[in-house]
Amino acid sequence: MVVVAWLGLHAIRYWINNQTPPFQALGAEMAIVLVSQAMVFQWVGLYKGLWRFASLPDLWNIIKAGIGGVILASVALFAYNRLNGVSRAVLLLYPFVLGALLGTPRLLYRIWKDRLTHMRLQPQATRVLILGAGESGEACARDLLRSGTYHPVGFLDDSPALKNSRLLGFPVLGRFEDAALMAKQTAAELLVIALPNVGAEEMQRVIGICERSGVAFRMLPKLEDVLSGRALPGELKQVDIDDLLGRDPVVPNWKAIRxxxxxxxxxxxxxxxxxxxxxxxxxxxxxxxxxxxxxxxxxxxxxxxxxxxxxxxxxxxxxxxxxxxxxxxxxxxxxxxxxxxxxxxxxxxxxxxxxxxxxxxxxxxxxxxxxxxxxxxxxxxxxxxxxxxxxxxxxxxxxxxxxxxxxxxxxxxxxxxxxxxxxxxxxxxxDSAGSVVPLFREQIRTGGPVTVTDPEVTRYxxxxxxxxxxxxxxxxxxxxxxxxxxxxGEPVSIRTLAEQLIRLAGKQPGKDIAITYTGLRPGEKLHExxxxxxxxxxxxxxxxxxxxxxxxxxxxxxxxxxxxxxxxxxxxxxxxxxxxxxxxVPEFEPGNADGEADNQVIIKFPSRKNRR
The missing domain is CATH 3.40.50.720 (NAD(P)-binding Rossmann-like Domain)
Incomplete structure (x- = not known):
């Protein structure tokens, strides 16, 4: 491709001027350009790239290699013959022509491989509607296609700019609120939440939409879960109850800790x-x-x-x-x-x-x-x-x-x-040993009822x-x-927690799994x-x-x-x-008959700006 780009551009330049290109004179120059370009290709790692996964970064890498190659070749040619006979227009156009010549086969190869992946989809592949048409959604769709057992049917995203657009050939069908309607129209059997970096409140809203759709749903793991070994890359995981806390996770100062x-x-x-x-x-x-x-x-x-x-x-x-x-x-x-x-x-x-x-x-x-x-x-x-x-x-x-x-x-x-x-x-x-979440999960697994002490009880x-x-x-x-x-953040209602766990299990509170209230146990408070x-x-x-x-x-x-x-x-x-x-402990006042201390003082966190 280096030869085609260099000689081809010179041929066009001479043809425009109605001249015959001196290919014999260009031979020595060509050898210098080839050696220079090969050295740059080796330096930028172009020979190590996998065509199967060629993408925009690879194309940019090729352009950089072309620019680096023409700079090195120009220096070498200047030392050889003071750039005698070398067209300045060729030097200017060469990196981009070379980029096109090297990039096009890679992208065509990738398109061909992607088409083969589409063709390998199993007839019984699960139809999937992806919530999130960003980078994570695109990567998720690729992973699902490679698996062969899932078939993406489209995307949902709240960005107005993405409406009616296509990603990997699949349409962006609407907003998140359209999940129930779009799942019905596309016969989707699974919703996948591809929003690993959204805040807790937005995640709660999206999960609520998925719950109301009546379709099974999963989500992509967060990056920190993958890095810590709690999840596998590309794995579809069930929504965990900690995704519903309504509070953004703590971001530690790892430098200070280390x-x-x-x-x-x-x-x-x-x-x-x-x-x-x-x-x-x-x-x-x-x-x-x-x-x-x-x-x-x-x-x-x-x-x-x-x-x-x-x-x-x-x-x-x-x-x-x-x-x-x-x-x-x-x-x-x-x-x-x-x-x-x-x-x-x-x-x-x-x-x-x-x-x-x-x-x-x-x-x-x-x-x-x-x-x-x-x-x-x-x-x-x-x-x-x-x-x-x-x-x-x-x-x-x-x-x-x-x-x-x-x-x-x-x-x-x-x-x-x-x-x-x-x-x-x-x-x-x-999920600590003996905590309420494992108890609720076991009660849901056995068909209920889920036992909550009091409809008003809350916990951090x-x-x-x-x-x-x-x-x-x-x-x-x-x-x-x-x-x-x-x-x-705000304390969580145990009743709400129980209802969310029931929904995450694919059942409806009060319909499939009953919730019963047993009263506060000895020593328990309504609020901590x-x-x-x-x-x-x-x-x-x-x-x-x-x-x-x-x-x-x-x-x-x-x-x-x-x-x-x-x-x-x-x-x-x-x-x-x-x-x-x-x-x-003078302030120790055992709970009254209802399990609540008579003299309890409830203190809520003020906003950050009002703290002293």
């Missing part, structure tokens, strides 16, 4: 739990060199240890099977390595269970925190992170009261230690990765003796809060993380209460434990 984590040794208690295991993965993924796993459940410990050794072969993993509330266990763990940071994730968290298991709640949630904090302080751990809960704010149940006392223990330790004691609070975690929700990002980000911010929480009314809070360097100023307390009194609680726990004296817990 700078804090790289080269560190960390210890995680409750390492086999939902939060603990994800913390281990995140720490390993972002630079920790050694992780100490402390876990009381042998199966959970074995599972997370095997996963870390498989996925991070260079990571040093040390496992300790035992109760972190046992000082001997923690002393043994710290002999393996003095960690730079301790993540204390071990806790009991089921509200109704702990209402009848006071001793274990106090022992595992509060006294174990006291043990881990003391041992961390004794060996000189740099940072201690307590993973707390929104139920510790104005607690009306044993879980909240025990976790609030754990917060007080960390605050009292911070007053007399060089260790940075940090508390991280968040609301309910989607976040995903497991988000919770762990919050923990790591708070640790990286690292202010001494601080309480951090996530700006979690993330800050106490006496805690002032302010923004941090991360726009989704808020910092509360801890309330004043007497460290000596907290330590004395911890000693008394331990004595009552050792004696299994439930009456004494109850009295001591009430005295230790």
């Amino acid at each position: 700078e804090w984590l790289v080269g560190r040794c960390v210890l995680v208690t409750g390492a086999g739990g939902s939060i603990g295991s994800e913390l281990c993965r995140q720490c390993a993924r972002h630079g920790a060199t050694q992780i100490l796993l402390v876990e009381i459940d042998e199966l959970s410990l074995m599972r997370i240890e095997a996963e870390l050794r498989r996925d991070f072969p260079t990571l040093a993993v040390v496992s300790v099977l035992g109760d972190c509330g046992d000082a001997a266990v923690m002393r043994h763990a710290f002999k393996q390595c003095v960690p730079d940071a301790v993540f204390h994730a071990a806790a009991y968290k089921q509200v109704p269970v702990l209402e009848t298991q006071l001793r274990e709640a106090v022992r595992n949630n509060a006294l174990a925190t006291h043990v881990v904090a003391e041992e961390s302080d004794r060996v000189g751990v740099a940072t201690f992170i307590l993973i707390s809960t929104d139920k510790a704010v104005d607690p009306v149940n044993v879980l909240g009261a025990s976790k609030r006392f754990a917060e007080m223990i960390c605050q009292s330790k911070a007053a007399e230690s060089h260790t940075h004691f940090i508390t991280v609070r968040f609301g309910n975690v989607l 929700f976040m995903t497991i990765p988000e919770a762990c990002i919050l923990i790591l980000q708070a640790a990286a911010i690292g202010a001494h003796d601080s309480i951090y929480t996530l700006d979690m 809060t993330l800050f106490h009314s006496e805690e002032s809070y302010k923004p941090t360097s991360h726009n989704k993380i808020l910092q509360a100023v801890a309330r004043e307390l007497d460290p000596a009194l907290v330590n004395a209460m911890a000693t008394s609680l331990r004595t009552a726990s050792d004696a299994y004296d439930l009456d004494a434990l109850n009295d001591l817990l009430r005295a230790s």
Whole structure:
């Protein structure tokens, strides 16, 4: 093609001037041009391109190669014969003619291969209507065509400029709101949402449209899910409940997290739990060199240890099977390595269970925190992170009261230690063990009914990765003796959550699956809060993380209460434990008959601009 472009342009130039082209004289020049152009082709990687996937970037690469080639050839020809006999018009037109000669066969080859792909569609291929006619929609259509089992029938998009246009030969049939009508007209059997980068509110709207259409629907995974291994490229995944939270996901400052984590040794208690295991993965993924796993459940410990050794072969993993509330266990763990940071994730968290298991709640949630904090302080751990809960704010149940006392223990330790004691609070975690979402899914799987405690009950929700990002980000911010929480947007109605899960399963609430209301369980609130009314809070360097100023307390009194609680726990004296817990956490007011505290104060996040 280089020969055709160079000699052809010269032939046209001489023909216009009614002259005979001196092809013999052009031979030496041609050799210089060929060598120069070949060197540029090699440099830009043109010989490595796959014609099957030729696209506009490849065409631009060819144009650049032509421009680079003519520049190099001009320099060489100038050195050879001062460009004697070389037409300036040929030099100007050559890159574009060469681009056309090289690009056209590639594009024709790709069109031919794409046509073969269309012809290979199986007769029973599922007819698909794609929502989103952007780059993701185009890539999705190509992937569906290559699979042979799906047949795109068109696109929907809200952009007025795309109406009546065509993409890959398929029409843009209308707006998202037309999904039900267009699915009927095209006999589409599946809707695919190809909008991986839209905000949560827009995603909720699109999913609502798909639900109302009555057609099955799937969506493309987000880029971060693909990169983290939670989804495969091109995979069509079911819409997850976290896609419906109505809140944009937390975007972490990975640079700050990595700078804090790289080269560190960390210890995680409750390492086999939902939060603990994800913390281990995140720490390993972002630079920790050694992780100490402390876990009381042998199966959970074995599972997370095997996963870390498989996925991070260079990571040093040390496992300790035992109760972190046992000082001997923690002393043994710290002999393996003095960690730079301790993540204390071990806790009991089921509200109704702990209402009848006071001793274990106090022992595992509060006294174990006291043990881990003391041992961390004794060996000189740099940072201690307590993973707390929104139920510790104005607690009306044993879980909240025990976790609030754990917060007080960390605050009292911070007053007399060089260790940075940090508390991280968040609301309910989607899909964590024992949470409401797995329960609802199981009830839907068995045909219902789905049981909701109260039609008005609301909760703050976040995903497991988000919770762990919050923990790591708070640790990286690292202010001494601080309480951090996530700006979690508006609380989610549990009734709405149940209805959405039923629809995601392809059924209709109240028709296919019944919803029954059982009443608030012992110790449950209608609404949770993330800050106490006496805690002032302010923004941090991360726009989704808020910092509360801890309330004043007497460290000596907290330590004395911890000693008394331990004595009552050792004696299994439930009456004494109850009295001591009430005295230790003055704001602890067990719920009334309806499960709601009489003195509850509900605090909602102000808008960012109104925060102090």
